[in-house]
Amino acid sequence: MAIVLGPNRYGKAETRLVRVHRDGETYGLVDFNVSVALSGDLAATHQTGDNSGVLPTDTMKNTVYAFAKQHGAGEPEAFALLLARHFVKTQGQVDSAKVSIESYAWDRLGPHSFQKRGDYTRTTVVTVSREATQVVSGISGLVLLNTTASEFHGFVKDRYTTLPESTDRILATAVDAKWRHLTDDADWGSSFQGALDAMTGAFVNTYSYSLQQTLLSMGTMVLTNRPELAEIRLALPNKHHYLVDLSPFGLENDNEVFIAGDRPYGLIEGTVTRDDAAPASAEWYL
Numbered sequence: 001m002a003i004v005l006g007p008n009r010y011g012k013a014e015t016r017l018v019r020v021h022r023d024g025e026t027y028g029l030v031d032f033n034v035s036v037a038l039s040g041d042l043a044a045t046h047q048t049g050d051n052s053g054v055l056p057t058d059t060m061k062n063t064v065y066a067f068a069k070q071h072g073a074g075e076p077e078a079f080a081l082l083l084a085r086h087f088v089k090t091q092g093q094v095d096s097a098k099v100s101i102e103s104y105a106w107d108r109l110g111p112h113s114f115q116k117r118g119d120y121t122r123t124t125v126v127t128v129s130r131e132a133t134q135v136v137s138g139i140s141g142l143v144l145l146n147t148t149a150s151e152f153h154g155f156v157k158d159r160y161t162t163l164p165e166s167t168d169r170i171l172a173t174a175v176d177a178k179w180r181h182l183t184d185d186a187d188w189g190s191s192f193q194g195a196l197d198a199m200t201g202a203f204v205n206t207y208s209y210s211l212q213q214t215l216l217s218m219g220t221m222v223l224t225n226r227p228e229l230a231e232i233r234l235a236l237p238n239k240h241h242y243l244v245d246l247s248p249f250g251l252e253n254d255n256e257v258f259i260a261g262d263r264p265y266g267l268i269e270g271t272v273t274r275d276d277a278a279p280a281s282a283e284w285y286l
């Protein structure tokens with residue numbers, strides 16, 4: 001009886017690629033989650049640790065980003081075929097390359113602005129006491145992205161600061177907001193839609209030097225457009241998109257190829273208030 005190595009494969013799973021295609025004033029956006037798995041003559045690394053036939057998974061990730069720059073990223077099938085054929089063609093020890101891509105859809109809001117497809121959640125919390133009634137409406141999971149018109153620089157630099165200054169970056173967030181009504185009587189449906197349109201419009205139209213600035217402009221637009229509202233609270237995660245350094249491959253990256261970060265993320269929170277509004281009931285502050 002012998003104990004033998006059975007079927008095996010290896011690769012880089014879930015490379016998060018965001019590819020911005022700049023076509024004049026209009027920007028395209030492709031959002032992929034790419035997984036590569038190679039199989040072939042890989043016995044040596046398992047049996048003796050001889051890695052002479054092992055293409056590092058790190059290289060697979062780099063290949064995804066380099067190919068996205070060189071060939072663009074369009075239909076996921078075409079991009080997957082390109083990658084899979086590359087690994088089989090260039091690596092003699094590889095018999096088979098499996099490339100899986102999840103593609104996330106974004107709907108266009110403007111020349112460089114997008115909303116992630118998929119429903120947000122509309123929320124409400126009503127509190128009735130003997131003295132007062134408070135109606136709070138809100139939204140969560142509204143994911144917005146600007147491919148440009150966002151900068152972040154001039155910030156504090158201490159001995160731990162490594163963040164490069166940016167004069168052109170992706171700005172993306174998942175809006176989590178709650179707003180309180182002045183009264184218990186409104187056209188709730190159009191009030192919600194109006195608040196949503198105001199938030200989205202402000203995100204799209206604000207040339208941003210910080211997500212904090214975008215937050216205030218979103219809150220201000222909501223209160224300006226919706227006289228029935230007293231106050232809005234916004235929690236905006238900064239969904240970071242990191243520019244990939246393609247210089248080791250002799251490629252420029254003019255804000256075209258990004259790693260979509262997961263965590264940690266910046267979290268920017270703030271309240272915007274109509275200063276003559278009656279104070280909220282206690283629940284608002286809990």
Ligand SMILES: O=c1[nH]c(=O)c2[nH]c(=O)[nH]c2[nH]1
Nearest residue numbers: 152163209210211212238266
């Ligand atoms: O808009 C931003 N605000 C920040 O406070 C911050 N901090 C950071 O690292 N990146 C950003 N971006």
